[in-house]
Amino acid sequence: MSNAEEISSKQKQIAVSEFFEKNKHFLGFDSLQRSIITAVKESVDNSLDACEEARILPTIHVELNRQKGDTIELITQDNGPGIPRNSIEDVFGKFLLGSRFHAIRQTRGQQGIGITGVVMYSQLTTGSKTNVISKIKKESSAVFVELGLDTRKNRALKTSENRDVWIDKRTGEEIEQGLGIKTVMKGKYQKGKQSVYQYLRMTSIVNPHASISLIVRDKDRNIIDEGNWIRTSERLPRIVSEIKPHPHGIHLGTLQRMLRESEERKMTSFLRHNFSGVSMRAAREILSKAKIDESRGPRRIKAEDAQEILLAFQQVKLLSPPMDCLSPIDDLLIKKGLSKAIDSRFASTVTRVPSVSQGNPFQVEVGLVFGGDLSADGPIEVLRFANRVPLMYQQGGCLLTKALESIDWKRYGLDHPAGRGVPKGPAALLIHLASTNVQFTSEAKEAVAENEEVYEEIRKALLEVGRGLKNYLKKSSQRKKAQEKFELVNIILPEISRKSSEILSRDEPDLAPVITKIMNAVFCEEKLDWDKERQTATCSIKIYNYTARARAYTILVKWPENTTISIVDNERGGRKETRGIWAWRLDALNPGTCTTIEFGVSGLVKGEWTDTDVFFRGNGDIIGASKIDETLLNEIRKSEALDAAESEILNESGSLEPLIDRAETNEVESLQKIIPKTNNEQLSLSEWEVE
Amino acid sequence: MTIGRTKTKEEVIEALHSVAAEMHDKMMKGNPPSMTLPVRTKTNITFDNKLQVYKYGKKKSTRDATALGSARVLLRSLHITEFIQQMIESGKSSTLREMYYISEGWGNGKFSTQNESNNLAEDLEIVTKCIREDFKLRPEEDGARIIGNVTFEEKNRKGEWMRINCRDDVGDSGYGVPYNVEAEKLRLIDQDIDFVMAVETGGMFDRLVENGFDEEARCALIHLKGQPARSTRRIMKRMSDEWKKPILVFADCDPWSFRIFASIAYGAIKTAHISEYLATSEATYLGITADDILAYDLPSDDLTKSDIGALQSELSDPRFSTGWWKEQINLMQEIGKKAEQQSLAKYGLDFVTDTYLPEKLGVLGLNY
Numbered sequence A: 001m002s003n004a005e006e007i008s009s010k011q012k013q014i015a016v017s018e019f020f021e022k023n024k025h026f027l028g029f030d031s032l033q034r035s036i037i038t039a040v041k042e043s044v045d046n047s048l049d050a051c052e053e054a055r056i057l058p059t060i061h062v063e064l065n066r067q068k069g070d071t072i073e074l075i076t077q078d079n080g081p082g083i084p085r086n087s088i089e090d091v092f093g094k095f096l097l098g099s100r101f102h103a104i105r106q107t108r109g110q111q112g113i114g115i116t117g118v119v120m121y122s123q124l125t126t127g128s129k130t131n132v133i134s135k136i137k138k139e140s141s142a143v144f145v146e147l148g149l150d151t152r153k154n155r156a157l158k159t160s161e162n163r164d165v166w167i168d169k170r171t172g173e174e175i176e177q178g179l180g181i182k183t184v185m186k187g188k189y190q191k192g193k194q195s196v197y198q199y200l201r202m203t204s205i206v207n208p209h210a211s212i213s214l215i216v217r218d219k220d221r222n223i224i225d226e227g228n229w230i231r232t233s234e235r236l237p238r239i240v241s242e243i244k245p246h247p248h249g250i251h252l253g254t255l256q257r258m259l260r261e262s263e264e265r266k267m268t269s270f271l272r273h274n275f276s277g278v279s280m281r282a283a284r285e286i287l288s289k290a291k292i293d294e295s296r297g298p299r300r301i302k303a304e305d306a307q308e309i310l311l312a313f314q315q316v317k318l319l320s321p322p323m324d325c326l327s328p329i330d331d332l333l334i335k336k337g338l339s340k341a342i343d344s345r346f347a348s349t350v351t352r353v354p355s356v357s358q359g360n361p362f363q364v365e366v367g368l369v370f371g372g373d374l375s376a377d378g379p380i381e382v383l384r385f386a387n388r389v390p391l392m393y394q395q396g397g398c399l400l401t402k403a404l405e406s407i408d409w410k411r412y413g414l415d416h417p418a419g420r421g422v423p424k425g426p427a428a429l430l431i432h433l434a435s436t437n438v439q440f441t442s443e444a445k446e447a448v449a450e451n452e453e454v455y456e457e458i459r460k461a462l463l464e465v466g467r468g469l470k471n472y473l474k475k476s477s478q479r480k481k482a483q484e485k486f487e488l489v490n491i492i493l494p495e496i497s498r499k500s501s502e503i504l505s506r507d508e509p510d511l512a513p514v515i516t517k518i519m520n521a522v523f524c525e526e527k528l529d530w531d532k533e534r535q536t537a538t539c540s541i542k543i544y545n546y547t548a549r550a551r552a553y554t555i556l557v558k559w560p561e562n563t564t565i566s567i568v569d570n571e572r573g574g575r576k577e578t579r580g581i582w583a584w585r586l587d588a589l590n591p592g593t594c595t596t597i598e599f600g601v602s603g604l605v606k607g608e609w610t611d612t613d614v615f616f617r618g619n620g621d622i623i624g625a626s627k628i629d630e631t632l633l634n635e636i637r638k639s640e641a642l643d644a645a646e647s648e649i650l651n652e653s654g655s656l657e658p659l660i661d662r663a664e665t666n667e668v669e670s671l672q673k674i675i676p677k678t679n680n681e682q683l684s685l686s687e688w689e690v691e
Numbered sequence B: 001m002t003i004g005r006t007k008t009k010e011e012v013i014e015a016l017h018s019v020a021a022e023m024h025d026k027m028m029k030g031n032p033p034s035m036t037l038p039v040r041t042k043t044n045i046t047f048d049n050k051l052q053v054y055k056y057g058k059k060k061s062t063r064d065a066t067a068l069g070s071a072r073v074l075l076r077s078l079h080i081t082e083f084i085q086q087m088i089e090s091g092k093s094s095t096l097r098e099m100y101y102i103s104e105g106w107g108n109g110k111f112s113t114q115n116e117s118n119n120l121a122e123d124l125e126i127v128t129k130c131i132r133e134d135f136k137l138r139p140e141e142d143g144a145r146i147i148g149n150v151t152f153e154e155k156n157r158k159g160e161w162m163r164i165n166c167r168d169d170v171g172d173s174g175y176g177v178p179y180n181v182e183a184e185k186l187r188l189i190d191q192d193i194d195f196v197m198a199v200e201t202g203g204m205f206d207r208l209v210e211n212g213f214d215e216e217a218r219c220a221l222i223h224l225k226g227q228p229a230r231s232t233r234r235i236m237k238r239m240s241d242e243w244k245k246p247i248l249v250f251a252d253c254d255p256w257s258f259r260i261f262a263s264i265a266y267g268a269i270k271t272a273h274i275s276e277y278l279a280t281s282e283a284t285y286l287g288i289t290a291d292d293i294l295a296y297d298l299p300s301d302d303l304t305k306s307d308i309g310a311l312q313s314e315l316s317d318p319r320f321s322t323g324w325w326k327e328q329i330n331l332m333q334e335i336g337k338k339a340e341q342q343s344l345a346k347y348g349l350d351f352v353t354d355t356y357l358p359e360k361l362g363v364l365g366l367n368y
């Protein structure tokens, strides 16, 4: 089966078109400005979804041409798999016909109402038909369809159809595959925070693998707005797999239907095969709690027993559902996406481990950028996303905003008047909720509805980036102070000495003791760079002793240790302290002297390692480094030992199940708490110390 | 303080060298270089009742090179020292603004704002007990204009003494007072006047000149040009000291004009280190007073919020602690009005010279 056929074969239909004609505001068509954004959004979301499923790097073009009055011609075009001829009328002419309505996994489109709404809105406001061009790779020509909508019968009215070669107007080349839509609707193009431009900009931030372009023309065909966001990553989002429901999210009716339709002969296999997160041990425990014989046939389970099973679901410790149904953006890509659209000094991102709410897997990602070109007065820019779709309206009523507002940002270095509302300062904050089932407050899918677990996860992620920001601000003020001192003793003081001696015709004084008096501290300066030729990240740490005594230290540095990442060009040797921390013992550093530690890290890409923490062990503080927390080191060592044991068992038995079964009780959780994710730069040791 | 006595070149250079020497000595002993100077905040400025002027108190602060900012200031003062020494030796002078631009070439010692260079010049005055005229530094601001039967001798660029009578040898704009009015540059030769009258606004100064008031009333007229420059205040002080003539101030009736008078009579906070050298404690406020607004029924404006605030703070200012000032300020607040000098024109162009001034001067016993 081709991609296009595979997608369309899953389509099931539900008739409600009349209802939606009466409720078009739910669909986001409530004002002239908004309607045009909604239309673009429905089309672009579909293109991204389709490309992702067909494993194509998306190239999407959007064109808006103003016509007479408040009407706009909308043209969109993608390079996706296209839609088979036979499905076109259903996709564009029927409500609630989507490929994913019944599947549990993370996609942008969820309900199968999106693009039909656009067709309907165009027809209602201008009487215009919608033109669809679809080209499937294996067919020799594209199909051109013009269609309208019979809203009472919930079906499309095709007015013309023909086949032809599809030539790209902008390049003059034949298009191999893709989908094009052209329609005319009432609408108004407006620039600003809520605009097609902003929607596409936000979309490009969370889809670094997509190239998106926009052209907006006025009545006289002059270009009045333009955007071109080129892909910064060739990596398609992971293929998301469909998953079986998790017992925690199941309702009685669904359970009964599943039991009825079951082909298994025994209850144990029914539970293990139809649900995610149920091991053999758990299945037995559930059945014993529900007082049901393990070998009973599922079809013979009565309503009362089903009720008992539901209760037992909540009492038995279960594994989380598999998380490969989610498609997080990933730390580095968020960083890339943000830096593509926003120029800043500091960027920190956190991808939380996936979690579950009522059986639905979800995952929270947060990115914070600070400084640079960002404006310092006024509230920070909040970029909300659900399943990679930008949310542009109803910011105040959204769970993501509420979680953001609940943080005491003053503690993390942002201005937060009265501790309420969105904090102020030169920052932008991205929040992405990936979930198999994003609950919105309305059909318009603009604000995420309340959910305790999601709220807590967002808060945790925000606190993590907040700590990162605080750490960064502290570090940069320390660094500034140190730099000032260096300038003072290395540049200004010698000049004062020279000038005053010159004026007075006296000998120059020996400045060494003066410098010691002024500095009276040990300083540490770290510098991270990228060696393009050798494709390694380099780190250099300079330590200056400006005190009157000799000092001896062990210097410890955090690095992104991983099986594929290693330390290279490390002439001083040193040793591994624990996972992610390397240590060097330094010889006594005499007053007024300086020493340097240099090493490289291979296996990284540029921009992946831009910030580190330096620690020390020894007497007397070092400005620019923090004293190592030994108890924390021990914890990391312990968790590393546990990991090693885990992989040993894995090698012996070839399966993780026994270990996970054992770990189910509590180890998995505590493991997750202890092990800082290697690509998570925020969780620094010194912060743990503080908290 | 020995201010007021003109210092020799050698003395000035020596004083400046003492600043460099403090730094050098400290470094020789292994300590950060430093510069000691009086605290220049309101808390360290007190009214000297004996001299009737504002002076800095005894609090000292040390600026040392333990922070980058202060280290830069120290370096700058060494550059200034060198620059001044060069000017003294080559017989040049420069404006403060020129020095600011010249500092572009001082590398790490360059100023980042004009204010910084102005403040540092003041600091050096205070530390060395010299005045900026000793440093050959000129202010940007204009000096005053003088018209009247007084004769000065000014040293011109060729180093020759030039005699100028401020009635016969000048045009309508009068004699322009140079930035340096010390004895080395300006001598007070002769006069045939009964008093000196300082006038706030140019409009009124020109009116009095046109009406021939200087001759009629036998006085020297000085145009203050708003807040008077240092040289204006200094020349008034010299005329008062050397000629023993009364100094009268004729200004608008508003709180800001009162402050102009206070800076003439008692000194200003910014120049408190040289108050006894700039301030003429014998000066008298002639008008316009709050009384005048009522007595002459002058056209007036309502006091603004900031006017009222200024009056309020003047009530707690020792410079306005006399009964007469308190009365005037209170009366002004009561009627809520202020008036300009030129409001006298309500009764015609000659009213000020024919009626107002003769009556006001008469009260002081200056009849003509």
Ligand SMILES: Nc1ncnc2c1ncn2[C@@H]1O[C@H](COP(=O)(O)OP(=O)(O)OP(=O)(O)O)[C@@H](O)[C@H]1O
Residues within 6 Å of the ligand: A007, A008, A042, A046, A047, A050, A078, A080, A081, A082, A083, A091, A097, A098, A099, A100, A101, A108, A109, A110, A111, A112, A113, A114, A115, A116, A179
């Ligand atoms: N550009 C496209 N290329 C390929 N297939 C598409 C494209 N646009 C839509 N489709 C197919 O048509 C289906 C219906 O799209 P529609 O927008 O109506 O619903 P949806 O995206 O599933 O859900 P939602 O209502 O949330 O948008 C999609 O699920 C997809 O299978």
Ligand SMILES: [Mg+2]
Residues within 6 Å of the ligand: A042, A045, A046, A108, A109, A110, A112, A113, A114, A115
């Ligand atoms: Mg859709």
